[in-house]
Amino acid sequence: MTKLLLADLAKHASRAPARGPNWVRISMDTGGIAAGADEVCALLEKEAGTLGFPLAVQRVGSLGLSFADPLIEVAREGMPTVVYGRVDEAAARRLLKDHLIGRRLLDDHILASRTRSVALDGPTTCLLVKDTSADSGDKTQFFQFSLLEELKHRGLQDKVQVVRALDMGVYDKGVAVQFLPSRVTYVNVLAADIARIVDTTLRGKKIIDNLLYRVPDKQVRIVLRNCGKFDPENFQDCLDHGVYQGLARVLGGLSPEAVIAEMKTSGLRGRGGAGFPTWLKWQLTREVARTPKYIICNGDEGDPGAYMDRSVLEGDPHSVLEGLIIAAHAIGASRGYFYIRAEYPLAVSRVERAIADAHAAGLLGDNILGSGFSFDAKVRLGAGAFVCGEETALIASIEGKRGSPSPRPPYPSERGLFGQPTAINNVETLAAVPEILLRGGAWYAQYGTEESRGTKVFAVTGKVRQPQLVEVPLGITLRDIVFELCGGVFGGKTIKAVQTGGPSGGMIPEHLLDTRVSYESLQELGSIMGSGGMIVMDQDDSMVEVSRFYLRFCVDESCGKCAPCRIGGYQMLQILNRLSRGRAEPGDLERVRAISKAMQKASLCGLGQTAPNPVLSALRYFEPEFKAYVEGGVTYARKMSQARPAESAPAAAPATA
Amino acid sequence: MPADTGHTELPGLLSTWKDEEAALLESLEQIERKHGFIPRHIAEEISRVLEVKLERLRKLQSKVESNVRKEAEALVEKWKDEEGSLILILHEIQNQHGYVPRELAMEVSYALGVKLARIYEVITFYHYFHLQPPGRHSLSICMGTACYLKGASGLLTEAKNLLKVEEGNTTPDREWHLDVVRCIGCCGMSPAVVVNGKIHGRLKNGDVARFLAPAGPTKAAS
Numbered sequence: 001m002t003k004l005l006l007a008d009l010a011k012h013a014s015r016a017p018a019r020g021p022n023w024v025r026i027s028m029d030t031g032g033i034a035a036g037a038d039e040v041c042a043l044l045e046k047e048a049g050t051l052g053f054p055l056a057v058q059r060v061g062s063l064g065l066s067f068a069d070p071l072i073e074v075a076r077e078g079m080p081t082v083v084y085g086r087v088d089e090a091a092a093r094r095l096l097k098d099h100l101i102g103r104r105l106l107d108d109h110i111l112a113s114r115t116r117s118v119a120l121d122g123p124t125t126c127l128l129v130k131d132t133s134a135d136s137g138d139k140t141q142f143f144q145f146s147l148l149e150e151l152k153h154r155g156l157q158d159k160v161q162v163v164r165a166l167d168m169g170v171y172d173k174g175v176a177v178q179f180l181p182s183r184v185t186y187v188n189v190l191a192a193d194i195a196r197i198v199d200t201t202l203r204g205k206k207i208i209d210n211l212l213y214r215v216p217d218k219q220v221r222i223v224l225r226n227c228g229k230f231d232p233e234n235f236q237d238c239l240d241h242g243v244y245q246g247l248a249r250v251l252g253g254l255s256p257e258a259v260i261a262e263m264k265t266s267g268l269r270g271r272g273g274a275g276f277p278t279w280l281k282w283q284l285t286r287e288v289a290r291t292p293k294y295i296i297c298n299g300d301e302g303d304p305g306a307y308m309d310r311s312v313l314e315g316d317p318h319s320v321l322e323g324l325i326i327a328a329h330a331i332g333a334s335r336g337y338f339y340i341r342a343e344y345p346l347a348v349s350r351v352e353r354a355i356a357d358a359h360a361a362g363l364l365g366d367n368i369l370g371s372g373f374s375f376d377a378k379v380r381l382g383a384g385a386f387v388c389g390e391e392t393a394l395i396a397s398i399e400g401k402r403g404s405p406s407p408r409p410p411y412p413s414e415r416g417l418f419g420q421p422t423a424i425n426n427v428e429t430l431a432a433v434p435e436i437l438l439r440g441g442a443w444y445a446q447y448g449t450e451e452s453r454g455t456k457v458f459a460v461t462g463k464v465r466q467p468q469l470v471e472v473p474l475g476i477t478l479r480d481i482v483f484e485l486c487g488g489v490f491g492g493k494t495i496k497a498v499q500t501g502g503p504s505g506g507m508i509p510e511h512l513l514d515t516r517v518s519y520e521s522l523q524e525l526g527s528i529m530g531s532g533g534m535i536v537m538d539q540d541d542s543m544v545e546v547s548r549f550y551l552r553f554c555v556d557e558s559c560g561k562c563a564p565c566r567i568g569g570y571q572m573l574q575i576l577n578r579l580s581r582g583r584a585e586p587g588d589l590e591r592v593r594a595i596s597k598a599m600q601k602a603s604l605c606g607l608g609q610t611a612p613n614p615v616l617s618a619l620r621y622f623e624p625e626f627k628a629y630v631e632g633g634v635t636y637a638r639k640m641s642q643a644r645p646a647e648s649a650p651a652a653a654p655a656t657a
Numbered sequence: 658m659p660a661d662t663g664h665t666e667l668p669g670l671l672s673t674w675k676d677e678e679a680a681l682l683e684s685l686e687q688i689e690r691k692h693g694f695i696p697r698h699i700a701e702e703i704s705r706v707l708e709v710k711l712e713r714l715r716k717l718q719s720k721v722e723s724n725v726r727k728e729a730e731a732l733v734e735k736w737k738d739e740e741g742s743l744i745l746i747l748h749e750i751q752n753q754h755g756y757v758p759r760e761l762a763m764e765v766s767y768a769l770g771v772k773l774a775r776i777y778e779v780i781t782f783y784h785y786f787h788l789q790p791p792g793r794h795s796l797s798i799c800m801g802t803a804c805y806l807k808g809a810s811g812l813l814t815e816a817k818n819l820l821k822v823e824e825g826n827t828t829p830d831r832e833w834h835l836d837v838v839r840c841i842g843c844c845g846m847s848p849a850v851v852v853n854g855k856i857h858g859r860l861k862n863g864d865v866a867r868f869l870a871p872a873g874p875t876k877a878a879s
Contacts, residue, residue: 035859302839307840307843384784385782461847462844549802
């Protein structure tokens with residue numbers, strides 16, 4: 001490939017991607033492949049030639065709807081574009097036969113669109129129907145049947161198809177019906193409404209106001225903007241979709257100072273967890289006169305239960321690389337590193353591929369895009385140490401040493417990698433950078449709260465009905481994320497707490513779920529934003545066990561360099577271990593608090609300072625559970641932890657189990 | 658001592674040659690050709706059977722045209738322009754062999770000019786590097802928070818009972834290696850396990866047995 005120049009990129013900006021009207025996109029991320037996406041992809045690729053019309057089969061990153069992997073988005077000329085979930089080989093065969101050839105949508109696999117409309121445009125060709133309550137039973141079947149009967153009665157059965165959906169994107173709103181292709185959605189539909197729907201909406205083309213679901217999609221996709229949209233391994237496809245346009249704007253005339261000013265306007269803060277303003281980090285590194293300078297992309301996503309960095313690296317590696325190049329330009333770095341977990345082999349290979357492609361196209365190396373700026377990037381693998389997510393430990397690891405943290409200051413912006421000024425940014429931070437520079441800092445700053453601007457990706461997992469990645473503007477409530485976007489608790493149980501921030505974060509009990517998510521608000525609750533893992537726990541989960549799980553993780557991962565973390569963590573774990581065996585001694589809870597305080601104050605790095613957080617927050621909100629272990633023993637405590645409502649308020653009447 | 662194929666070839670080979678140095682060299686070369694290096698337990702066995710001191714055997718070993726040395730030198734050469742290349746080299750060894758053989762680590766230390774203790778410091782710090790050879794098959798159970806909440810402990814207990822080994826160990830017949838991993842980033846389909854590098858998700862109690870069938874892991878129904 002010949003080296004691109006700025007003018008060449010400008011051409012891509014206006015070019016619409018060339019693709020026929022018939023295509024399928026298969027989410028080929030680690031999750032999708034684990035669920036069988038590669039078999040499905042092979043089948044579709046094999047059969048694509050036998051259909052009698054051209055069909056483009058694309059391998060794309062994940063849309064984030066992990067609960068329904070493997071995902072396939074299908075576009076057929078003259079039909080609404082739909083996303084299918086849980087497509088195994090049998091379903092894929094039916095998809096070929098029924099959807100692509102027979103032009104009929106498949107039952108039980110469609111994920112309704114989250115971007116809902118409030119106006120009908122054009123005639124409806126399909127109705128998606130699904131009972132959205134937690135104990136979803138026969139109602140969907142019944143409604144499908146009744147709608148079909150009504151359509152037959154009106155002679156519309158050949159014009160409109162009624163399809164059972166897998167997921168509607170709305171939850172606990174009774175039976176929901178979505179009209180395709182307009183995406184108008186009705187909720188709480190009763191049997192009595194069926195005639196009205198067919199009569200007014202399908203025939204009269206008017207919307208029934210009291211059924212219409214007007215709540216717009218709460219998600220805003222900035223970091224995930226490209227995930228699932230095109231093949232990350234197809235460089236041409238990436239260019240056609242506007243990747244590297246942000247870089248073109250920067251190298252086409254923005255000075256490093258202007259870039260940093262734009263970042264300041266945007267208010268973007270480090271998405272790795274601590275929330276340090278990104279512009280300030282760049283500014284500090286820029287101010288140091290020594291060269292060479294380095295920029296590092298931190299993809300060591302060690303937080304168990306979080307996978308947004310993996311999804312972004314797998315689904316859109318070029319945008320992260322673009323962000324890295326822009327950051328390098330801003331701070332004056334000549335060399336960059338991606339530090340990625342070895343446990344993410346697909347992410348590693350996609351990033352390596354992206355770097356090679358960018359190199360060949362002149363987006364890396366000497367004189368990038370003819371602008372005179374030179375920069376090169378490499379991948380370094382992590383090797384399974386949680387502490388390496390900490391800046392100084394990460395630097396030691398890249399240098400080929402044990403990942404032991406070192407005291408700060410000096411901060412990496414002064415003395416970082418190989419003793420040189422270094423800026424370290426999280427994957428998600430870098431992925432947001434190109435879009436900010438393309439659309440302006442003010443555009444980004446319109447999302448979020450005063451202190452915490454922009455959007456954040458959360459991996460909502462655990463006992464949640466639809467585990468998935470969501471990207472939401474900061475300031476949204478936890479309840480909205482868990483209940484509105486992800487459908488609440490799995491199996492219709494009661495929510496007990498949400499854990500954010502992984503082993504460094506804390507539990508947030510049910511009665512505080514209306515908290516608006518921001519760096520500060522979560523900190524006030526004794527948790528942290530963290531990298532974005534959000535784990536839902538139901539009434540069956542014992543908070544003692546969960547805090548013990550997190551503490552054991554931190555004890556295992558402690559590098560052993562400083563005493564508060566090495567010894568404090570171990571002793572605290574001993575206490576929790578004997579507590580959970582019913583052998584707690586009086587004063588143990590006070591002892592836990594004292595050790596926690598010592599660890600928070602005296603540990604060298606973030607791992608030790610935050611390791612007590614899960615235990616402390618559990619103690620803060622669920623002390624009765626711990627006390628039950630101390631006072632009543634194991635059996636009593638287990639019974640109590642399940643019977644008790646999520647609130648720790650003593651006024652809550654203990655229910656009889 | 659594990660029942661390895663290495664020992665059966667020794668008696669016939671050595672009985673005729675006894676303590677002759679040239680002959681010993683030749684048999685070492687044979688072992689070298691067979692294994693790619695001289696495994697420590699075989700070296701120890703030779704020194705015991707022939708009553709040769711291990712140090713002398715080591716000296717002899719260094720005369721053998723060693724693949725291990727060549728491999729180590731090639732790796733060091735490959736990454737010589739990279740600063741902090743040790744972890745890169747170890748990654749390559751781990752991926753190639755499934756563990757970091759002591760012999761190879763020694764050669765790397767020699768070729769790189771880094772003390773063996775420094776290399777072991779790094780190996781033992783990171784979970785990804787192993788010092789013991791892996792089993793023929795591997796079963797890793799994800800213990801990320803999402804998997805933990807959805808019952809990964811049950812899967813682990815089940816695997817322990819079926820394989821009769823503790824986590825981090827290999828079965829005596831070297832067929833299966835059981836491990837616990839931190840998080841494989843498949844939280845959307847928890848609980849998940851990795852069987853021979855392939856991820857299987859949305860498991861229930863009782864599903865582990867399916868992967869441990871004698872014919873190797875059977876295809877998982879999704």
